[in-house]
Amino acid sequence: MGILEGKTILVTGVTMNTSIAYKVAEIALAEGATVAVSNFGRALSLTNRIVKRLDPAPPVIELDVTDADHLAALPARLAEAGIERLDGIVHSVAFANPETALGGKFLTTPPEDVAQAIHVSAYSLVSLTMACKPILNNPASVVGLTFDARVSWPTYDWMGVAKAALESTSRYLARYVGSDGIRSNIVAAGPLDTIAKKAIPGANTFNDIWGDRAPLGWDDHDATPTAKAVVALLSDWFPATTGEMIHVDGGLHSTGA
Template sequence: MSIDALGDPTTRTAADLAWSGPLLAGKVVLVTGVVTTESIACGVARRAIDFGAEVVLTGLERDLEKARDAAASLGIDTVISYDATDPEAADAVVEEIRQRVGRLDAALHAIAFAPRAALSGDIVGVDPVGLEKAFRTSTVSYAETARILQRLAPTSGGSLVGLDFDAAGAWSVYNWMGVCKAGLESLNRYLARDLGKVGIRSNLVAAGPIHTRAAGGIPGFDELLDAWAERSPLPWDPHDTEQVADAVCFLFSDLARAVTGEILHVDAGYHAMAAPLRRAAGRDAES
């Protein structure tokens, strides 16, 4: 049975889905923002393939060779140049995907940027030009990715997922990127509202701190790792991108057919704790 034959994904029953086999069998997935194999985006691409999907990657023109190397390691043929801050770029991506694979069933937004000065120190006095670029890159581009998916999704709908870092409170570091993520969380709710009418879901995965190239640009990143060591009730492995990727793939899948406007925390439970559960490394453990 084809995916389209199942009809409206929001009305399918468990019996309808029993045929499906691999979680993402028959789906075409777009993964944006790929640079290195250590990235969360690359982890999502790897797990989507494991779950039966065909994957298309995008990367910035300056990072395209690295993205192609990452794609080759995964056996992915299609890698597209995409600058999410260019208003005309989405149209070009749509046309290239349409020619190469015909459609999209799901898309991951893994695009973010902020100048280093916007990530630590006082939040006031940062160059507004850099902040405008950060907001356009990290927040507005989520709507651009939605536009790509909307134009290529089948009539049965699709799934849009973005990568988040919990913006419910202020961090000791992260500063303006935290503000951009707060905007992303709000945008996610509005996209869920508007895309629902065409069967497209919009959700975010709020991951704990992961060692990636982007994390290397955050001053005081080790402070976040220390916080997780003290407070998360489950063990947190900052090198394991697949713990995040598996959650993204769930949201891509028809198992999440009634989930939209959600922020799924994949952070070993850190967000749910009101205070540290143990002392910092080097001190006696305290439960």
């Protein structure tokens, strides 16, 4: 019996088979979960194609986490796919304009692009959770993904600020929904060669940093360790853990220069 046997999980942001979200969906299915995935816009067609590699192929829900109508309709859209209740949510959604908010442009980024980055990458953790709250079981688990934003990183700029906001948002979410049996935690992954990473100018420098400093080493092509941590947090094996950030980065966070 898998650790997610009998649970139903919504995994947002599944785009390619190289994404963390895809690997989470794959492992969750292997661990016995019923899974639904979501995406929107031009990426939706990619999602519809890539989920055919999963067994069974999960239903795909169109969901823009910044669209109030999409959020309001989410329980009904899940019900149409045969999902009446949820035990877990994976927040794998982030965006910052690579032309203005990343790659060393921190001091000149327009405020509207900062607002967009924080809305998509941080506030949506709350709006998504609240949209799903009427159909969340007790207990339930919400897990977000970050790139450790306790420090500054080269080129990461306003996405780093947005991720810092996400990490804090998860702690406040844990405070306010804990009485409903909902846990909120974050997994801080090392650099992985995903579409999101490729959109960050100069992000390949992270591979060199991790190659030199991660005590356990780091494979930037393997999302499995990160996905396993997410699945573990979705399970009943962390029943009293909330407001936490778990590092899956080969140990680099624990090192100095």
